[in-house]
Amino acid sequence: MNARIGVITFPGTLDDIDAARAVKLAGGEAVSLWHGDADLKGVDAVVVPGGFSYGDYLRCGAIARFAPVMTKVVEAARGGMPVLGICNGFQVLAEAGLLPGALTRNAGLHFVCRDQWLKVESNSTAWTSRYEQGAEILVPLKSGEGRYQASQEVLDELEGEGRVVFRYVGENPNGSQRGIAGIASANGRVVGLMPHPEHATEALTGPSDDGLGMFYSALDAVVNA
């Protein structure tokens, strides 16, 4: 079976092309979804990519969550479809209520753009099963509102349920609480992270091909479903 992974484009999205490319490199079929689409074209999983949807007006992801396609994504995610939110996509999933907490202005109030080491804290999700628990991966980070925040109760619940999926290694780049770079839904099917695995798919162009594991994992999850 050829897994079909939808990649959403909102006005202002930047990273849909690389996300589609990562899907293809992992062996899947990338299906373009437009923000105004009223259905998901029968895809098996969805990537909400990074960028500046609707110009980041109000706050990142705040308008995109109202796009028609997101109604369908929320419905499908609640039914167990794997959904990945990368950077602005993570912000959209948090705004849509699929993931808890919020992404706020970086602690230094500057946009941060760098290659970043991450620790894989959980390989029990639809998007991380191909990694070794505790592995360290190198992927680009590029965001202005990447500081993950939630109440202490929510943070404790995420930690206790193994839903902190990625943590920053070394210096905390944006002041995220507990160094959190990515989290999962309670059923492990929805994952959001601020760094960009879709930009780390080939050693030749760098900084690594560590990001591909996320796309291989999702293909496993839908092919073995």
Ligand SMILES: NC(=O)CC[C@H](N)C(=O)O
């Ligand atoms: N690379 C991105 O997706 C950036 C997301 C968002 N525009 C921010 O600056 O935080």
